[in-house]
Amino acid sequence: MTPSSLGGRLLAEPIREFGRAGIFLVTAFARMRFGRLQLGEILRQVYFVGARSLVIIVICGFFVGLVLTLQTHDTLTRFGAGDAVSTVLALSLFRELAPVLTAILFAGRAGTSITAEIGLMKATEQLDALDLMAIDPMERIVQPRLLAGVLAVPALVMVFNVTALLGGVFFSVYLMGSDPIVFWSKMQASVELGKDFMGGLLKSAVFGFLVSWLAVYFGWSAKPTSEGVALATTQTVITSAIAVLLMDFVLTAFML
Amino acid sequence: MTSSHQIEFTAGLFLLLGIAALVFLALHATDGGALKDGGYRVVAEFSNVGGLKARANVSLGGVRVGSVESIDLDPETFSARVVMVIGDRFRTLPEDTSASILTSGILGDQYIGLEPGGAPDMLEDGDKILITQSALVLEQLISRFLFNSGGEQKK
Amino acid sequence: MPDTLAASDSSAAAIRLDNVTLARGDRAVLTGFSLAIPAGKVTAVMGPSGCGKTTVLKLITGQLRPDKGQVWVGDIEVNRLRGADLNALRRDIGVLLQNGALFTDLTCFDNVALPLREHTKLPEPLIRRLVLLKLQTVGLRGAAALYPRELSGGMNRRVAMARAMALDPAVMLYDEPFAGLDPISLGASVRLIREINGALGITSVVITHDVAEVQKFADHCCIIAEGRVVASGTPDQLLDSDQEVVRQFMRGLPDGPVPFHFPARPLADELLAERA
Numbered sequence: 001m002t003p004s005s006l007g008g009r010l011l012a013e014p015i016r017e018f019g020r021a022g023i024f025l026v027t028a029f030a031r032m033r034f035g036r037l038q039l040g041e042i043l044r045q046v047y048f049v050g051a052r053s054l055v056i057i058v059i060c061g062f063f064v065g066l067v068l069t070l071q072t073h074d075t076l077t078r079f080g081a082g083d084a085v086s087t088v089l090a091l092s093l094f095r096e097l098a099p100v101l102t103a104i105l106f107a108g109r110a111g112t113s114i115t116a117e118i119g120l121m122k123a124t125e126q127l128d129a130l131d132l133m134a135i136d137p138m139e140r141i142v143q144p145r146l147l148a149g150v151l152a153v154p155a156l157v158m159v160f161n162v163t164a165l166l167g168g169v170f171f172s173v174y175l176m177g178s179d180p181i182v183f184w185s186k187m188q189a190s191v192e193l194g195k196d197f198m199g200g201l202l203k204s205a206v207f208g209f210l211v212s213w214l215a216v217y218f219g220w221s222a223k224p225t226s227e228g229v230a231l232a233t234t235q236t237v238i239t240s241a242i243a244v245l246l247m248d249f250v251l252t253a254f255m256l
Numbered sequence: 257m258t259s260s261h262q263i264e265f266t267a268g269l270f271l272l273l274g275i276a277a278l279v280f281l282a283l284h285a286t287d288g289g290a291l292k293d294g295g296y297r298v299v300a301e302f303s304n305v306g307g308l309k310a311r312a313n314v315s316l317g318g319v320r321v322g323s324v325e326s327i328d329l330d331p332e333t334f335s336a337r338v339v340m341v342i343g344d345r346f347r348t349l350p351e352d353t354s355a356s357i358l359t360s361g362i363l364g365d366q367y368i369g370l371e372p373g374g375a376p377d378m379l380e381d382g383d384k385i386l387i388t389q390s391a392l393v394l395e396q397l398i399s400r401f402l403f404n405s406g407g408e409q410k411k
Numbered sequence: 412m413p414d415t416l417a418a419s420d421s422s423a424a425a426i427r428l429d430n431v432t433l434a435r436g437d438r439a440v441l442t443g444f445s446l447a448i449p450a451g452k453v454t455a456v457m458g459p460s461g462c463g464k465t466t467v468l469k470l471i472t473g474q475l476r477p478d479k480g481q482v483w484v485g486d487i488e489v490n491r492l493r494g495a496d497l498n499a500l501r502r503d504i505g506v507l508l509q510n511g512a513l514f515t516d517l518t519c520f521d522n523v524a525l526p527l528r529e530h531t532k533l534p535e536p537l538i539r540r541l542v543l544l545k546l547q548t549v550g551l552r553g554a555a556a557l558y559p560r561e562l563s564g565g566m567n568r569r570v571a572m573a574r575a576m577a578l579d580p581a582v583m584l585y586d587e588p589f590a591g592l593d594p595i596s597l598g599a600s601v602r603l604i605r606e607i608n609g610a611l612g613i614t615s616v617v618i619t620h621d622v623a624e625v626q627k628f629a630d631h632c633c634i635i636a637e638g639r640v641v642a643s644g645t646p647d648q649l650l651d652s653d654q655e656v657v658r659q660f661m662r663g664l665p666d667g668p669v670p671f672h673f674p675a676r677p678l679a680d681e682l683l684a685e686r687a
Contacts, residue, residue: 040260040264043263043264043267043268044260044263044264044267046267046270046271047263047264047266047267047270050267050270050271050274051266051267051269051270054270054273080361081361090285090286094281094285094286121515124510124512124515125508125509125510125512126512126513126514126515128474128508128512129506129508129512129513129514131474131501132472132474132501132504132506132508133501133502133525133526133529133574134497134498134499134501134502134529134530135525135526135529151271152270152271152274154274154278155270155271155273155274155275155277155278156274158274158275158277158278158281159273159274159277161277161281161285162277162280162281165281165285184284184285187285187286188284188285188286188287189287189313189320190287191285191286191287192286192287192311193282193286193287196286197281197282197285197286201278
């Protein structure tokens with residue numbers, strides 16, 4: 001398989017890219033000096049990627065909860081297990097849907113804006129300017145965004161969970177007239193804090209890190225032209241989606 | 257353009273919102289796990305635990321009073337040794353309480369149902385429940401049924 | 412043919428490139444290139460597009476390393492520097508990039524304050540005064556609270572100048588500071604470059620195409636073409652040069668040693684060629 005053959009190109013190029021992304025990440029961490037952690041900058045980034053993503057998360061969360069409950073309610077009542085709706089909703093949300101969907105929505109909304117921002121900074125020589133002022137752009141631009149993602153995504157996932165449950169409650173209790181006490185107590189009995197809930201939280205942190213890493217990397221390595229930045233944002237979304245789903249599989253297998 | 261103070265404040269609020277959501281969910285949407293009040297341990301031996309798993313419910317009169325902590329095989333008696341954790345709120349279980357492995361609903365999970373006795377002394381941490389009823393195994397049930405009806409037909 | 416600057420006065424060269432060779436891919440950008448920039452003066456580095464002017468700048472700042480040869484700033488060999496040493500050198504060199512490259516998410520004030528906050532332990536009130544003074548020098552103290560996008564391109568560049576000067580560097584490098592400026596902003600920039608140079612007693616290197624302005628601000632000029640220095644001297648000396656390339660450049664002649672036509676086959680052949 002030579003680099004110029006089709007197989008070489010299809011396989012070798014992604015592997016090289018992956019390697020570059022890995023080296024980028026290691027460099028970013030190697031240069032992290034804990035005494036100089038730019039807390040203000042991290043919080044700013046948490047605002048931009050986290051707080052600004054709330055609207056879409058809340059809306060999508062509510063509708064996901066609503067639809068999921070709608071779907072399962074029909075099937076479960078047919079088997080006389082209508083009470084299990086809340087359990088099914090909670091388990092699918094906490095373990096899978098909330099972390100994965102939130103991560104992908106985050107990639108689309110915040111990930112692309114990070115990529116575009118860094119790509120544009122590269123194109124307008126702002127990254128060079130930092131270098132020339134003997135300020136490490138990794139420290140000032142990359143690290144805060146990486147850490148902000150790890151903090152923001154779990155918070156977003158929790159909000160997604162809550163709004164989705166509210167969607168479920170809305171459907172079950174207000175539209176279908178189920179007993180809210182049964183709804184909640186069945187859920188409480190069947191959802192384990194450690195295995196189901198914390199597992200989902202762990203996934204959220206991992207996904208947040210993953211998406212932020214990819215978003216920052218593609219922005220950093222974008223060609224400093226308008227096409228380059230556009231391509232980079234596309235790469236962020238696609239690669240994030242694939243990476244999140246892959247990682248989801250790995251983590252789920254590991255946790256079960 | 258929002259000042260940097262406003263931005264940082266909003267970010268802080270956002271993170272607090274996330275934490276609040278997390279705490280709400282942990283308390284109201286899960287079983288609470290390790291956060292729940294402590295309990296005391298009680299052992300029971302069964303000849304067959306069927307599909308009973310760790311963390312299964314332990315109920316009395318339909319109310320959840322604890323959970324199964326561990327299931328082990330006693331190497332000498334070859335019976336299953338189940339350790340249950342009963343909540344501290346339920347310290348008034350008589351010593352001769354019985355434990356049965358039951359199934360919730362038709363397709364449901366298996367759980368342990370406790371039936372209180374009438375003894376004056378209470379179960380304490382480390383005590384053993386002596387009266388137990390093992391799980392019903394479907395195959396044994398069927399063969400018993402066939403055996404009986406087969407016996408009847410011989411008449 | 413003299414490749415190096417014959418010292419026209421007794422001032423030592425503050426910046427020197429000795430026999431530098433640099434190739435980008437398989438294209439040789441500089442070959443055996445030597446350049447000396449005198450201390451304490453404003454030197455203009457000129458030349459046709461793509462001749463390697465920006466490369467020279469990047470060699471001085473250490474952004475590029477030569478394949479062969481050395482780069483000296485004072486008595487520091489730049490091409491050997493790494494990490495913390497390179498950073499220390501960069502703190503002493505102020506660079507004005509072509510479009511200013513101000514940080515769009517910070518106000519003008521914060522832009523200029525950034526190097527002070529990062530590299531000094533000065534208390535905030537003192538930093539505030541320093542920043543305001545720097546902005547005053549470039550005439551933009553009133554715009555301190557504005558964001559770069561709220562200012563014109565010329566103003567952006569002036570703020571960037573203030574930022575480059577923030578740590579009072581020993582060397583100032585300007586990459587095409589006049590490109591695309593209106594005459595008023597241009598005049599302001601020219602004046603600033605001279606003032607900064609005089610006030611701080613530093614060495615300034617200005618990369619520019621603008622022959623007309625060069626006479627107004629440069630103490631010294633070099634013209635780079637074909638990967639080497641083809642002429643150097645005072646602006647007047649260059650105007651009187653008898654080298655063809657220098658004449659073409661200084662007078663803006665469209666054709667000459669630097670050809671008008673991109674290399675191609677003869678026109679007649681192209682028009683008469685049969686399509687395959």
